[in-house]
Every structure is written in structure tokens, then in C-alpha cells.
Amino acid sequence: MNIIVFPGQGSQKIGMGKELSENFVEAKHVFEEVNDAINFNLTKIMWEGTDDQISLTSNAQPALMACSVAVLRVLEKLTNKKLPNLADYLCGHSLGEYTAMTAAGVFSLKECAVLLKLRGNAMQESVPLGQGAMAAFIGVDIDTTQKILNEVQTIGICDVGNDNADGQVVISGDKSAVEKAIELSKGFGVKRAVILPVSAPFHCRLMSPAQLVMKEALSKINFCAPVVPIISNTTALPENDTDILKNNLVDQVTSTVRWRETMNFANELRVKKIIELGSGKVLTGIAKRIVKDVTAINIEVSTDFDQF
Numbered sequence: 001m002n003i004i005v006f007p008g009q010g011s012q013k014i015g016m017g018k019e020l021s022e023n024f025v026e027a028k029h030v031f032e033e034v035n036d037a038i039n040f041n042l043t044k045i046m047w048e049g050t051d052d053q054i055s056l057t058s059n060a061q062p063a064l065m066a067c068s069v070a071v072l073r074v075l076e077k078l079t080n081k082k083l084p085n086l087a088d089y090l091c092g093h094s095l096g097e098y099t100a101m102t103a104a105g106v107f108s109l110k111e112c113a114v115l116l117k118l119r120g121n122a123m124q125e126s127v128p129l130g131q132g133a134m135a136a137f138i139g140v141d142i143d144t145t146q147k148i149l150n151e152v153q154t155i156g157i158c159d160v161g162n163d164n165a166d167g168q169v170v171i172s173g174d175k176s177a178v179e180k181a182i183e184l185s186k187g188f189g190v191k192r193a194v195i196l197p198v199s200a201p202f203h204c205r206l207m208s209p210a211q212l213v214m215k216e217a218l219s220k221i222n223f224c225a226p227v228v229p230i231i232s233n234t235t236a237l238p239e240n241d242t243d244i245l246k247n248n249l250v251d252q253v254t255s256t257v258r259w260r261e262t263m264n265f266a267n268e269l270r271v272k273k274i275i276e277l278g279s280g281k282v283l284t285g286i287a288k289r290i291v292k293d294v295t296a297i298n299i300e301v302s303t304d305f306d307q308f
Helices: 020-023 026-039 043-047 052-055 056-080 095-101 109-128 142-152 177-190 203-219 242-252 259-269 282-290 303-308
Strands: 001-008 089-092 134-140 156-165 168-174 192-195 273-277 294-300
Touching: 001 095, 001 282, 020 026, 020 043, 020 056, 026 043, 026 056, 026 259, 043 052, 043 056, 043 109, 052 056, 052 142, 056 109, 056 242, 056 273, 056 303, 089 095, 109 203, 134 177, 134 294, 142 156, 142 168, 142 177, 142 192, 156 177, 156 259, 156 282, 168 177, 168 203, 168 294, 177 192, 259 282, 273 282, 282 294, 294 303
Parallel strands: 001 089, 001 273, 273 294
Antiparallel strands: 134 168, 134 192, 156 168
16 A cells, blocks of 8 residues: 655755756656746746745745656656556645645646645735744644643634644744744643744634635636545545545645644555655655654655665
8 A cells, every 4th residue: 555645835945856857858848837837937946046936935836746746757657657556545745735636637737836826825925924923843742732822812823734743733823822832832841842934824724815815716627536535634534526625725725734644544544655756855754753664755856766
């Protein structure tokens, strides 16, 4: 039993995808198609830009998706296998869920690039710069985190953005409320609390304006049934139904990314291999911590295909 996973924001870096594009025409075509779809030279920023440029939400989201899809296309070519023969399930962290849907044929690469550019802009514009924040709590569980958040609700909105793993929870909301939660965290036994270098507070109620934008945009897209079931961020359960998949993407904007539960589900399925496609090894690391006896690998550059 195999699961393919796709990374989310935070895994971006300058140069990602360049080596693959230079060595495989399948990868090159993906990057060209994404550039054309959004009518913008995204690869110039990806390969020659600054960290600030690639970290901008509206750039990072389509860029990470493009890298992951490029890796998948090359993997299909090298193995001479289609996706259903490579994975039993797919899932992606936050924007990675859009990547999973593109991979599974729910919507096209072109549609995904346009949606993610829009999603990035909408999320960025939901909260004025400097008014929102996200922070990672290390060495704490979700229940304790919720108790801390209950203490700061009078100050402002503060929600669980990502429940990534046991001992790794990300909070998101108004900057003042997030800072107060950090201040209180030591008293609740949190080992470390770190403000994250993000440009907006994702996956919290402050993202409601972005949710409305995505609801309208997604309503115009024709969803096809996925060729492989997709484990949803909002339910941590596999879905095939197109209406549910669409609703999950709408809900996802303001909801917690339930990654710990997703990996626990992989545990229950006795998954033997988890393959992270695209930039970075964040999800590979989490999988090794949670899923018993799993082989977790990431494929990002040409030499990584050998381990597959």
C-alpha cells in the first residue's frame, strides 16, 4: 500500500524544479504550461528570484504545485506506470491538496495554476500585512493547544491552523492573540513557540474573505472523479465524490489542516511506502515519526528517482 503526498507552503526555495526541467522534457512542459496559464514568468522567479519573491503566497503556491506535478510526470515516464499503479491514495498539505487533485485528474494543470494564483492573492489580501501571524508550538498536543487558544479569544481570533504531528501544532490568527498565546504557552508546558515567517495567517477564521473568493471560483470548475482517492485536509478521510472534494477545498481555506490524523489513517491502513513528490522533505519527516515501519522517501531531483 502506497501513498503519494504533496508539500505545502514553507517548502519553497530558489532553484526548485530547475534541474528537473533541464533533464526531462516532461518537467519542462509542466513549467511552461503553468507560466502560460497564469500569463506570468513564474519560473524566472523560481530559478533567478529572491527568497522574498518566491515566498510571496501568490508565487509560492503555483510554484510548489508545478514542481510536484513535474516530478510526477517524470516518475510516470521513468516507471512506465500511470498514477493508479503508483499509489493507492493521494494527499497534500494545504495547497498540496490542489496538487493532489491535479495529479488525480479532478481538474487540469492549467485550471490548478489559475486557482492557486487566485488563492494566493485572496489569502494575502484577506488580512492587511502585519496584522496576522502564525506560530509553531513544539512539544505540545492539540488539546493543550486548544486550552491556550481559549485563553486568548477575548484579544482576537486565534485558531489551530495545522495539526501536523504529535508535538507539532501551528496556530494562526490576529497577531496580538498569537503573541499572547506564545506568552502563555510556557505555563502550559510548551517546549518551544516560534513565530513563522509567513505573509498571512492561513487556515483560520480571518481567511473568510478568501474562502468566498475560492467558493465562487471553484463553482465554475467542472470536477472529474479522481483516478485515485484523495485524503482530505478537513476530514482526514479518503474522498472520491466530486461535490465533497469541491466543498473540502472551500472549507479548507479557514479550517485546520488535519495532517496528524491523515498520517494516523495511513497507520491504520498499514501503508508501507509514503512518497513525497516535489520540493523539500517536510512531509517525509512527519511520516517517519508517525507511520510505523514505513519507507518514506522524497523525490525532488533526478538522482532521487533511483530510490524509488
